[in-house]
Amino acid sequence: MKAQYLELVEAARRAKRRAFAPYSHFHVGAALLSSNGRIYSGCNVEISTYALTICAERTAIFKAISEGERNFKAIAVVSDDPDFTPPCGACRQVLMDLAGNIDFLMINGKGAVKVLSMKTLLPHAFGKKNLTRTKQHKT
Numbered sequence: 001m002k003a004q005y006l007e008l009v010e011a012a013r014r015a016k017r018r019a020f021a022p023y024s025h026f027h028v029g030a031a032l033l034s035s036n037g038r039i040y041s042g043c044n045v046e047i048s049t050y051a052l053t054i055c056a057e058r059t060a061i062f063k064a065i066s067e068g069e070r071n072f073k074a075i076a077v078v079s080d081d082p083d084f085t086p087p088c089g090a091c092r093q094v095l096m097d098l099a100g101n102i103d104f105l106m107i108n109g110k111g112a113v114k115v116l117s118m119k120t121l122l123p124h125a126f127g128k129k130n131l132t133r134t135k136q137h138k139t
């Protein structure tokens with residue numbers, strides 16, 4: 001694996017230690033790599049009403065966007081699950097909208113890594129392009 005990706009996986013592991021998951025006890029860490037080499041990490045943060053919970057991936061990308069980052073290369077996600085942790089549907093849409101077709105690295109509880117593109121995870125995605133087309137048709 002590329003050295004930059006190894007560093008990303010380590011950052012996701014560190015972020016997992018900060019997971020706030022008192023309800024599910026499912027701890028997740030994410031680390032997002034920007035095109036200029038910066039890393040933004042995030043963990044899942046659970047809320048007592050459950051639905052307001054935010055996944056590690058969205059914590060990381062919202063942090064990055066709010067710091068002014070707009071271009072990304074990859075995101076790594078770590079959990080303790082022996083199986084790989086794929087992103088939920090909401091995170092797939094958010095990542096595709098804000099980061100595009102980046103690499104998504106899943107690291108399972110045994111340390112194995114699987115890399116999938118965002119296009120593979122969310123084929124035929126809805127996006128800004130669809131809204132632009134609708135606008136053109138109306139005018």
Ligand code: THU
Pocket residue numbers: 021024026027028043044045046053054055056057077085086087088091
């Ligand atoms: N979770 C993530 O943070 N990322 C994922 O990719 C899957 C699920 C979190 C949300 C919730 O806090 C817990 O894992 C159980 O769903």
